[in-house]
Amino acid sequence: MASIFRTDPSTGLKIDRASENLIRWNLIAALATLAVGGLLALGVVLTRWPSVHLLPLDYYYRFLTLHGIDALLAWIIFFEIALVHFTSTVILGTRSYVPWLGWLAFALMLIGGGLINVIVLMGGADVMFTSYVPLKADPLYYIGVILFAVGALLGFIIFFINIVLSKRDGGYKRSLPLGSFGMLAASIIGVLTLAHGAAIFIPTLLWALDFIPWVDPAAYRLVFWGLGHPSQQINVSAMVAVWYMTVAFVLGGKPVNEKLSRTAFVLYILFINVASEHHLLVDPVLSTWHKIVNTSYMMHLAVLASMIHAFAIPASIEVALRKQGYTRGLFEWLKKAPWGNPAFSGMAISILLFGFLGGITGVIFGTEQFNIIRHNTIAITGHFHGTVVAGTTVAFMGFTYLLIPYVFRREIIWKGFASIQPYLYGTGVALLSIGMMSAGSFGVPRRHYDITFSGAPFSFTFDPSIDMFLSMMGVGGLLAVTGGVLYILLGFGSIIWGKKIEH
Amino acid sequence: MAIYEPERVWWNPLSKDERIWVALALIWMLVSFIFMPIYHLVGAQNPPAETYSVSAEDYDKLVEGMIAKYKVGEENGFPVVHPSADEPVYIRASMWQWYPIVELEKGKTYKLHLSSMDIQHGFSLLPINMNLMVLPGYDYVATITPTTSGEFHVVCNEFCGVGHHMMVGKMYVKEPAK
Numbered sequence: 001m002a003s004i005f006r007t008d009p010s011t012g013l014k015i016d017r018a019s020e021n022l023i024r025w026n027l028i029a030a031l032a033t034l035a036v037g038g039l040l041a042l043g044v045v046l047t048r049w050p051s052v053h054l055l056p057l058d059y060y061y062r063f064l065t066l067h068g069i070d071a072l073l074a075w076i077i078f079f080e081i082a083l084v085h086f087t088s089t090v091i092l093g094t095r096s097y098v099p100w101l102g103w104l105a106f107a108l109m110l111i112g113g114g115l116i117n118v119i120v121l122m123g124g125a126d127v128m129f130t131s132y133v134p135l136k137a138d139p140l141y142y143i144g145v146i147l148f149a150v151g152a153l154l155g156f157i158i159f160f161i162n163i164v165l166s167k168r169d170g171g172y173k174r175s176l177p178l179g180s181f182g183m184l185a186a187s188i189i190g191v192l193t194l195a196h197g198a199a200i201f202i203p204t205l206l207w208a209l210d211f212i213p214w215v216d217p218a219a220y221r222l223v224f225w226g227l228g229h230p231s232q233q234i235n236v237s238a239m240v241a242v243w244y245m246t247v248a249f250v251l252g253g254k255p256v257n258e259k260l261s262r263t264a265f266v267l268y269i270l271f272i273n274v275a276s277e278h279h280l281l282v283d284p285v286l287s288t289w290h291k292i293v294n295t296s297y298m299m300h301l302a303v304l305a306s307m308i309h310a311f312a313i314p315a316s317i318e319v320a321l322r323k324q325g326y327t328r329g330l331f332e333w334l335k336k337a338p339w340g341n342p343a344f345s346g347m348a349i350s351i352l353l354f355g356f357l358g359g360i361t362g363v364i365f366g367t368e369q370f371n372i373i374r375h376n377t378i379a380i381t382g383h384f385h386g387t388v389v390a391g392t393t394v395a396f397m398g399f400t401y402l403l404i405p406y407v408f409r410r411e412i413i414w415k416g417f418a419s420i421q422p423y424l425y426g427t428g429v430a431l432l433s434i435g436m437m438s439a440g441s442f443g444v445p446r447r448h449y450d451i452t453f454s455g456a457p458f459s460f461t462f463d464p465s466i467d468m469f470l471s472m473m474g475v476g477g478l479l480a481v482t483g484g485v486l487y488i489l490l491g492f493g494s495i496i497w498g499k500k501i502e503h
Numbered sequence: 504m505a506i507y508e509p510e511r512v513w514w515n516p517l518s519k520d521e522r523i524w525v526a527l528a529l530i531w532m533l534v535s536f537i538f539m540p541i542y543h544l545v546g547a548q549n550p551p552a553e554t555y556s557v558s559a560e561d562y563d564k565l566v567e568g569m570i571a572k573y574k575v576g577e578e579n580g581f582p583v584v585h586p587s588a589d590e591p592v593y594i595r596a597s598m599w600q601w602y603p604i605v606e607l608e609k610g611k612t613y614k615l616h617l618s619s620m621d622i623q624h625g626f627s628l629l630p631i632n633m634n635l636m637v638l639p640g641y642d643y644v645a646t647i648t649p650t651t652s653g654e655f656h657v658v659c660n661e662f663c664g665v666g667h668h669m670m671v672g673k674m675y676v677k678e679p680a681k
Contacts, residue, residue: 013506057665091506128662132623134639135663175513178505217623217638244505255505258513260521283636284554284643291552292540300532307528311521367539372550375634376625376660443632445625445660449668453658456671457579457600460629460656 004095008406009501011249015407019089019096023082023407025106027400030078031491033113034393037071038484040064045432045477048378049470050451058123060449066120068129072388073148074113079396080238081105081155084187086403087180087241088162092171098161101154108151115144128447130224133204133215142205149197156190159183178255178262179248182241185265189272190234196226218285222277229276232384235392236306237268239350242395243313246347249402250338253320261312267305271298278366282375288368295366303363310355340419342412346398349426354391357433361386376447379440382433389480390429397487398422404491410498418490425483431476439469550635553644562618562642566593570603578604578673585677591616591644594657594672596624596637598664601657601672608679612648625661628674634660649676 004016040063046054047063055063089096096102119125124138131137131145163176163184176184200223207215244261247253255261277294280286321333338344361383365374374380401412412418442463444451451466453459517525543549569586576583582603586592588611595602597620607613617626619639626635635645659670 057668061662061665126664132661135622172508174511175509177507178509182505216640218641221636221638241505248505248507255509257515257517257521258509259515260517260525262513282550282634284552284638284641286552288543288549288552289540291550292543295539300536304528304532307532308525311524311528315520363535367535369539369542369546369549372548372634373632375636376627377632377634441632443627443629443634443658445627445658447662447667448660451668453668453671456669457581458656458671458673460658460671463630 011406013090013406014093015090016095018099018102019085020407022085022096022099022102022106023090023403026078026082026085027403027407027491028495029106029110030075030082030396031400031488033070033074033078034484035488036117037067037069037075038481038488040067041071041477041484042481045474045481047449049474049477050467051471052474053450057449058126061126061128061447062120062123064447065126065128066117069113069116069120071393072129074109076235076388076392076396077148077152077155078109080186080190080234081109081152082403083183083238083242083399084155084159085162086407087177087183087245088159088166090406091177091180091245092163092166094162094166094169094171096162097165098158101158101161105151105154105158108147108154110151112144112147112149112151115140115147119144130228131204132224133207133217133220136208139205139208142201142208146198146201146205149194149201153191153194156187156194159187175258178258179241179245181262182237182244182265185269186234186237186241188269189230189237193227193230193234196223196230200224200227218283221280221283222286225276225279229279230272232388233268233272233302235388236272237265239354239392239395240265240309240313242399243309243347243351244316246343246395246399246402247313247316247320250341250344250347251317251320251324253316256312256315256319260308264305264308264312267301267308271301271305278371281366281368281371292368295368299363299366303359306355306359310351313351341401342418342422343398343401345419346394346401346422346426349422350391350395350398353394353426353430353433354387357430358383358385358387358391361437374440376445377440378444378446378448379437381446382436382438382440385429385436386433390426390433394422394426394429397425400487400491404494404498405501408495408498409501410494411501412490413493413498414490417486421483421486421490425480425487428476428479428481428483432473432480433476435469435471435473435476439466439473442466442469444470551643551645553646555642555644556640557618557642559618559620559639562593562595563620565591565616566595566602569593574603575606581673583675586613588613593618594626595620596626596659596670597621599659599666599670601626601659601670604673604675606675606677607647607649609649609652609676610679612646615645615647617643617645622663623661624659624663624670627658627660629656629658631655636661652676652678 125141326333573584657672
């Protein structure tokens with residue numbers, strides 16, 4: 001078996017050929033879907049910017065639907081499956097035990113994702129990311145979603161198979177490394193989440209095929225958000241695992257207290273699935289106390305977990321940098337941190353923006369009383385661009401600059417551009433997110449083609465200050481797309497033309 | 504390191520800094536946890552929970568019944584109704600209109616019913632920015648007491664097809680008649 005492994009010269013990681021190929025192709029698919037999702041984002045944001053209002057009506061909703069699929073679902077899950085393979089084989093120093101299952105998962109995700117893209121662009125599914133019934137899409141759309149979800153489910157199952165067999169072969173003796181432990185949490189939440197997906201998309205497909213007469217819209221919302229929000233907790237767990245691993249790879253830092261960090265991951269698993277009912281705070285059917293138990297009690301325990309990571313990771317960065325000799329005063333370590341290394345700056349920007357933009361607004365918007373003045377406004381869009389874009393996407397972008405040398409054995413090209421990429425993208429998304437949240441506080445709706453309401457029987461004029469906030473969103477969107485294009489160029493450029501790393 | 508297996512025993516006590524941080528975070532979370540239900544009991548504005556199951560045909564009859572009884576005018580083809588506060592007020596959502604225009608009186612308490620004839624819609628009352636979901640098959644009842652008079656608009660904020668951006672309705676709040 002020894003011959004299939006190679007050892008990475010800079011880290012001493014043992015990588016076997018099968019998992020190397022799986023990680024490579026999942027990364028390539030992630031980059032490709034982000035490229036498509038980002039281009040669609042450009043169309044969407046330039047339409048929501050009232051002074052530009054770029055796209056025609058049908059293309060706006062079509063691009064918006066597909067932007068959610070490609071940028072939220074496909075890019076992030078392809079990257080997470082790459083992380084699944086990375087943390088369950090390379091980090092443990094053992095091989096990929098079921099590469100065939102990895103390729104099956106990859107093929108299903110690719111076919112499902114491709115099918116969704118084709119159907120939506122052909123106009124068969126103008127239903128938005130949420131596809132709330134009884135708004136109906138072409139049955140092939142639901143089939144695409146189910147294929148993608150089954151692929152993702154198999155991808156997460158590979159994690160469990162690999163870690164069990166790796167222990168047998170001595171990959172680890174008692175406990176997983178923390179990075180893998182974080183991905184274990186992500187995989188557990190992934191399985192729970194995708195079970196919700198099956199529970200709702202299979203009946204919806206049957207309804208679209210006219211086999212069953214009606215899917216209850218309130219039940220659909222309840223179960224859909226059992227998929228929709230906990231799947232963001234897959235992203236949070238994977239992102240936090242990436243933060244810990246980045247600290248280890250870039251600074252050689254170790255978690256200050258394994259017990260604390262691991263407990264926090266367990267809190268995510270236990271409490272986040274039910275907390276997703278904050279999507280239903282202004283829905284009929286559910287009783288008030290039902291909503292309060294889920295959003296108050298459950299949500300705050302999950303937030304506690306994030307608060308723990310918010311302490312543990314900066315602490316481990318500080319400890320690692322002080323060990324390197326930056327001990328003068330309180331903040332020399334912070335000043336001397338490797339801010340020019342895009343892996344480090346990506347992580348730092350992700351921590352900062354996820355916490356202060358995405359996390360805090362999530363807690364606020366998720367409270368019962370506040371939700372009624374934010375539900376379905378563009379403030380919600382601002383919130384989740386603070387979490388999944390400024391948080392997860394930026395963290396994954398930063399980690400790409402580590403993965404490409406390890407997995408593709410290529411150096412990153414254009415080092416200067418790479419070192420500014422996280423700042424450019426992070427600034428753009430921060431402006432976009434703050435602009436959206438500010439405009440939303442005046443009631444500007446999300447998923448809305450024309451807030452001047454042309455053609456409507458009555459017209460409403462928003463507070464004039466929204467022009468400034470929506471321009472801020474537009475400028476931020478342009479900056480973010482620029483940073484995103486740079487990331488794609490750096491990623492594919494390094495994979496194709498990067499200098500080969502020999503050992 | 505997060506990429507290597509931890510030492511044999513990693514279930515170690517927390518340091519002082521960690522204990523302080525976790526305690527503060529926990530206290531903050533407990534305060535938020537307790538405050539939300541308390542505010543529900545003492546606060547002035549909470550999302551409603553009263554719901555009935557209703558078919559589109561039955562709800563439509565209720566809307567038309569209210570219009571027949573309380574119609575006071577017409578605007579852009581939409582009837583304007585001025586219902587009594589003792590009776591339910593019905594607003595009907597459909598692709599792509601809010602129907603009819605209701606006229607309420609400041610300071611009186613109304614039961615505002617919302618239901619959809621076709622697909623999901625979002626009731627967004629502007630400029631006060633109050634948002635509720637409107638689902639087909641369900642009658643969602645908000646108990647509201649207008650505190651400011653004037654002209655309000657209802658915008659749809661859940662995507663409902665190509666006419667979504669044209670789904671704008673109106674609502675009036677009048678000073679109470681003496």
